[in-house]
Amino acid sequence: MIEVQELTKVFPNPDGSEKTAVDNISFRVLPHEIYGLLGPNGAGKTTTLRMVSGLLRPTSGRVLINGKDVTNHEAAVKRQIGYLTANTGLYQRLTPLEILEYFAVLYDIPRPQAGRRIAELVDWLGMHDFIKLRCGALSTGQKQRTNIARALIADPPVLILDEPTLGLDVLSNRLILHFIQSQADAGKAVLLSTHALDEIEKMCGRIGLIHDGRLIAENDLEGLKRQTGQSRLSDAFLHLVHANEPLLAD
């Protein structure tokens, strides 16, 4: 379970001034749930996800993963998180197999167990054809499948996915969404950030809308539609964003 409590991140600007990227955000993601984080570019979604996964240290507030504070129990918490972003790179000169073996060691997975887990992931994600090719030679979809396998190597109870389907073709897209759904069904808490509204509509139990660093709405799909009086998520989204931005609303 992910609990985000009054999370704030202030970045220093080079000129000495400060910029509040995330402003007092709170939400929680339960097991079996896919929580969609929605918002325009620069709203603070990625910064929030980075704080949740322990890559950035919050200026104030805290994140609990299964009851443990990310800042104070960094290693223990990171072990419980599978983290994946659209622009995650792979080691171009290693093969997917080598990468998975490497991360299995970094996540302290005993060797025999790691072997079984890799075989399982290779089956699920259909990676047999390219498991021994160097990553530099893989297609975008194959790379993203490798990345997903890497994020899931330790079978973490929490998944943090930042635009995992960006730039993928329809087939890869469907495979990956299907996989995310199956992970949630298996009991994982999934925090998903994406611009693809149809994905959110299809998959997310609850949706949090971030704008200008603040969480301006949080509800399930039907609730958001009701709240805004719109019939489509995209209209509801625009409605909420405009309502929070007086200049645009005029």
Add this chain to the structure above:
Amino acid sequence: MNRFSRISTIWRKEFADTLRDRRTLVAMVLVPMVLYPALMLGSLQAFELQVSKLKQQEYSIAVASDEVRHWLQTRILDPDLARFAAAAGLPAEELPAAVEAAEKEADAQSGDSGRGRLETEEAAVHRRPPPYRLEVVSDVRLAVATGLTNVGLLVSGDLLPTPDSSGACQITLVMDKAEIRSQFAASALEGVFKRLSERVVARRLQDLHLTRDYIEPYQITQLSVATPEKLGGSIIGQVVALILVVMTITGAIYPAIDLTAGERERGTLETLMAAPVPKVDLIAGKFVVVASIGMLSAVLNLLSIGGTVYLGGLGDVLTKEGGITIPLRTLPLVLVTLIPLAVMFSAVLLAVCSFARSFKEAQNYVMPVMVVALIPAVVGLLPGTELEGPLLIMPVTNIVILTRELFMGEINRAGVLWVTLSTCIYALAAVGVAAKLFGQEAVLFADSASIRTLLKRKFFKPSNWPSAAQALLLMAVVYLLNFFIQQSLFRAGLAPGSPEHLAGFALTLVLLLAALPMGVALYTRVRISTTFSLSPPRWRGLAAGLCIGLSSWVLALVWMSLQERILPLPPDFKEAVAPYEQMLQRLSVPTVLFFFAILPAFCEEMFFRGYALSGLRNVMGKTGAVLLVAFAFGMTHMSIQRLPLTAALGCLLGLLVIRWGSIWPAVLAHVLHNSIILLITREEGLLPLLKRAGFVDPVTEDVFPPLPWLIGAAVLLLIGLALCVKRSRPVGQFADGFGQSGGDLLGVARQQRPAVKD
């Protein structure tokens, strides 16, 4: 999984990744294997061509008049050539071949090996009559300056001094030192006149029935006792040291950038940082890769250059036949000296590159840093520098000098120890900095902050203790500053004990050991009272300090006395410290106590048991931190002979601070120790008392504790130690959950303790 096997996995992965990179292979294998031999042989051939051209050169000589031209041609040059031909028993036209043969023989006999090929050639034209062309010009100097002729000849006095005359002819050879042909021509012409001169002198002596001894009462020759191996070692040691430095850097630069800034650029750094691995483990694995690639690259380069030298004929040019032997037994030494070099440069490179967000940025940082790092290497290559004094711990310089000395067959064990240990400290500091910077928010995400903000005070998180990296870095900085300040104070030639000397000494202590760490602590927002363990002492702690301070000096005396028998201090050292010992006798007791007991004790405790210990104990655990700090404390006293003693004292003082959470018991013990050591040799101090107690040998005046005192001191020390044994309830601010070994060098341990308000 244990830490070691994790680091070794990281190492293996990074190594495989790096070796699969074509760019690394090109820099590491292709360049040394192909480029160097090609370059060397190419330049060698070009050089040979040039030399042979120089040999065939017909030299043109400018003279001022027909009279001189005629004289030079018929009376000087032609007879010289004829004599040469006659000596060889050949007609003049067959002379060149004969001259060549004669030269080779002369070369072999003179044995002037090790000289440059050009020098040898110049010597050769000096010995033979080359072809000349004479030109009569109005201005001889101008003719040479404009390059019309190679050389000019100006004459004053008798044109041809005869054996019977006692006259002399003053000849000036006008030449252009910037032109090699002009040099050769002048040398050749000088040779002609020298030969003539010799003949004239010989005939004059003969006429007077005298021998050569008459004009040369002292005939001087040089006889070098250097074995060919030693000579080879000294030459090759310099060359190899330079090659190793340059090649280790060249080999290590690319992987250092690739494994740090490269990760950021490829987008793999974020994934790596999301994994539950301490940053210090990641950096340790990467460090081993960079160091091994640096070493590998240097070895390949060396093999390639060695092969070119031996097999490609360059060796003959450099050393001539048989003059120098490069002993094979030095080969393992290359590997030995490579280790500290690779460790040092890899650590520095990693630290620099961890700061960069892209390949390009890293390259921009690396070049100036490496140029700066090469300066001490050049200092080490200067002739006459020896591995002694402060140079023992001068980074890079010490390695370069050690390399040279090892190749000359001089194994200086203490030197090896100093170089290795000080290099390890610097490398550790650099690796600590690398671990601190690697994966920092500002480096990881371009949008999160400017890199400049890393050093801005407001972005340091308030904390109770400095990080280990900060402590290590400051230790390294204090070492270097101490070295430079001591050197400049020594060079300033201040009389020991003069007010200027005392002020300089005190200022160095206060600024370097107290003010600097205090300033750094304030700037980085660590709490002063906890960092320097300034909490008020407990009575038991003071009692422990008192017992240790009152007893340690006796044990120190025992050690010094034993050492004097087993491993005496070198006479040079005694000579160097003699003025200071006299100064300590001359100054008043309060002055001595203030400047040499109280002030050093306080300042050294502030830095070593204060800042350094509180920073290091987070990561190394209590024992490791106390030992490392004690060793560093011993090292600043700049005497390898005294190192066991000072380091042991450092351990006792560290124990006091760790146990009592306060610096004051250690300050007390340190002041007492220093004071008693200073006072036992003074008549107005403790000497009369010790004499009465049978402490001082009446014959040798040696101060040595009698057995009862020795036992008494040992008991007192044990009481002091017993007072430090923990009772059931922990005492002091550090007592809880502190000092477990392991953990993230910089992050985890610090986070687990609550931050304080600044």
